[in-house]
Amino acid sequence: MIAYLTTLIVLVAISALVGLALNVQWGAAGLVNFGVVGFVALGAYTTALLAPPLGWFPAMIAAAALCALISTVLAFLSIRLEENYLAIVTIGFGEVVRILLLNESWLTGGAVGIADIPRPFVNLVSQQHNDLVLAAFALALVAGVFTLLETLVRSPFGRALRAVRDDSTVAAALGKPVLLLRVKAFATGGAVMGLAGALHAFYLTYIDPSQFTSIITAYAFMAVIAGGRGSNFGLLFGAGTIMALLEATRFLKDAFAVIDGTQLAALRLGLIGLGIVLLLILRPQGLLPEPQRKVRDFFPDHEGSS
Amino acid sequence: MIVKSRQSQMSELLTESNFARTRRGMGRSHAAWQCALVAMLCDVLVYSRLRDRGSITLLVSSLGLSLVLENICRFAFGNATQNFAFEVARPTRWHGLRINQEQLITAIVVIACVILIQLLLHTSPLGRAMRAVADNPALAAVRGVERQTIARITWCIAGCLTALSGVLAGLDRAIDPLLGWNYQIPIFAAAILGGLGSPTGAIVGAIVIGLAEELSSLVLPTNYRQIVSFTVILALLLVRNRGLFGGKAVRK
Numbered sequence: 001m002i003a004y005l006t007t008l009i010v011l012v013a014i015s016a017l018v019g020l021a022l023n024v025q026w027g028a029a030g031l032v033n034f035g036v037v038g039f040v041a042l043g044a045y046t047t048a049l050l051a052p053p054l055g056w057f058p059a060m061i062a063a064a065a066l067c068a069l070i071s072t073v074l075a076f077l078s079i080r081l082e083e084n085y086l087a088i089v090t091i092g093f094g095e096v097v098r099i100l101l102l103n104e105s106w107l108t109g110g111a112v113g114i115a116d117i118p119r120p121f122v123n124l125v126s127q128q129h130n131d132l133v134l135a136a137f138a139l140a141l142v143a144g145v146f147t148l149l150e151t152l153v154r155s156p157f158g159r160a161l162r163a164v165r166d167d168s169t170v171a172a173a174l175g176k177p178v179l180l181l182r183v184k185a186f187a188t189g190g191a192v193m194g195l196a197g198a199l200h201a202f203y204l205t206y207i208d209p210s211q212f213t214s215i216i217t218a219y220a221f222m223a224v225i226a227g228g229r230g231s232n233f234g235l236l237f238g239a240g241t242i243m244a245l246l247e248a249t250r251f252l253k254d255a256f257a258v259i260d261g262t263q264l265a266a267l268r269l270g271l272i273g274l275g276i277v278l279l280l281i282l283r284p285q286g287l288l289p290e291p292q293r294k295v296r297d298f299f300p301d302h303e304g305s306s
Numbered sequence: 307m308i309v310k311s312r313q314s315q316m317s318e319l320l321t322e323s324n325f326a327r328t329r330r331g332m333g334r335s336h337a338a339w340q341c342a343l344v345a346m347l348c349d350v351l352v353y354s355r356l357r358d359r360g361s362i363t364l365l366v367s368s369l370g371l372s373l374v375l376e377n378i379c380r381f382a383f384g385n386a387t388q389n390f391a392f393e394v395a396r397p398t399r400w401h402g403l404r405i406n407q408e409q410l411i412t413a414i415v416v417i418a419c420v421i422l423i424q425l426l427l428h429t430s431p432l433g434r435a436m437r438a439v440a441d442n443p444a445l446a447a448v449r450g451v452e453r454q455t456i457a458r459i460t461w462c463i464a465g466c467l468t469a470l471s472g473v474l475a476g477l478d479r480a481i482d483p484l485l486g487w488n489y490q491i492p493i494f495a496a497a498i499l500g501g502l503g504s505p506t507g508a509i510v511g512a513i514v515i516g517l518a519e520e521l522s523s524l525v526l527p528t529n530y531r532q533i534v535s536f537t538v539i540l541a542l543l544l545v546r547n548r549g550l551f552g553g554k555a556v557r558k
Contacts, residue, residue, distance in 0.1 A: 221369065
């Protein structure tokens with residue numbers, strides 16, 4: 001039972017990190033990214049390749065840095081395009097990463113993948129507490145990233161970002177560097193996705209391309225939509241809810257004996273899709289929406305309406 | 307080579323229908339009207355409620371919808387690869403070129419479809435209404451064109467075409483629930499290359515992308531085919547973002 005719970009904690013932590021990253025890019029800055037899985041895979045592979053020679057911490061930082069760098073390049077290439085086209089470019093990027101990982105077997109091991117990725121703090125405790133330590137590490141990582149991003153969203157940078165999201169023309173007229181703000185937001189999100197990939201690699205200690213399917217992207221979008229775009233608290237809640245739903249449906253098999261394994265997997269994925277669509281129609285602002293600050297909150301005596 | 311241009315159908319559909327990515331997997335030996343029905347159902351249940359909320363909301367919802375459709379297929383038919391039951395036919399030889407029976411069928415069907423769609427869009431009142439709605443919905447509404455009805459009919463036609471393209475793709479290779487994913491990127495590439503909103507452009511775009519992918523195997527390993535179409539997209543968006551045949555500009 002403890003083992004199951006620690007597994008659950010790590011899985012929720014990974015999806016929360018991915019969700020937080022997407023929440024910066026799509027939620028706060030309004031830049032849609034359908035290539036989430038590509039960045040996560042890149043982070044995981046960088047960690048897996050660099051952790052044995054360099055140690056886990058430098059590897060993790062390198063993963064975040066590489067993902068940030070590639071997001072920056074991608075952002076400069078495509079961010080001035082209309083949002084539909086950014087979506088296409090990012091879908092394409094995700095595909096390209098998958099194909100490269102699968103075929104450049106001299107580096108990535110191809111379909112066989114990379115095994116024996118060292119975990120953090122593995123020498124400090126005995127073998128059976130290994131998973132517990134990793135779960136604690138995952139929680140600490142999420143807490144750190146959450147604090148950082150929440151500070152970021154509340155800072156002047158975050159305000160400018162939301163202004164760009166809501167109306168880029170007005171923001172530009174007020175002298176905000178729209179392009180730079182967008183690129184920065186995209187790179188921040190990319191870095192966090194890299195961290196999520198690193199955690200993924202640490203947790204499984206074995207990675208191969210089949211673990212990184214577009215379902216990761218779908219989960220991230222579902223988490224952001226469920227929580228409410230731009231709301232980090234909502235995101236944590238959303239990610240938790242999705243994982244709870246996914247894990248709960250795992251036990252459907254015991255209840256309905258007629259469904260076999262493939263059908264159950266199909267059912268669970270289908271439900272995620274249905275969830276996205278239903279939430280978009282019925283509750284587009286999310287379950288814990290982003291707080292809307294009005295003029296009155298800052299100037300209580302102000303007469304005019306905002 | 308010509309076979310590749312069937313993608314144009316799908317890309318045309320994508321431009322027509324807000325990038326909705328109904329799964330080609332649905333095409334497995336189902337009649338076209340079934341797919342049309344599904345497409346219309348999707349519109350009634352989902353897209354018509356979200357139409358005014360911007361294209362990204364539509365894109366995200368289409369992601370969800372494609373998950374649902376794909377997994378309905380998987381639920382009903384399982385993960386295994388299937389084939390149409392065919393007799394193996396000997397390829398026709400023509401000046402040293404080998405042409406498969408299936409390729410011939412595909413080419414003929416696609417050419418017929420292209421002509422039909424062109425005629426529909428440019429000569430019939432329905433086609434005129436469709437183009438009007440696509441250009442300027444408000445103005446079209448003032449002139450008495452009902453957006454809702456036109457959108458439904460467009461969805462029906464698009465559904466038929468996707469069903470057809472699914473069947474044709476199934477002829478070419480085997481059918482599995484993930485059939486649609488392989489075509490995603492080339493389709494987008496073809497649509498952008500030709501210029502969005504221009505069916506002729508989409509066809510030319512599809513042929514060029516198809517050729518580029520096939521010819522690239524002379525220099526690159528065949529595994530990297532999809533990277534070629536991605537590169538074409540990127541290069542095009544950077545250099546000539548209106549596509550080859552006009553259409554709408556894509557820069558903000």
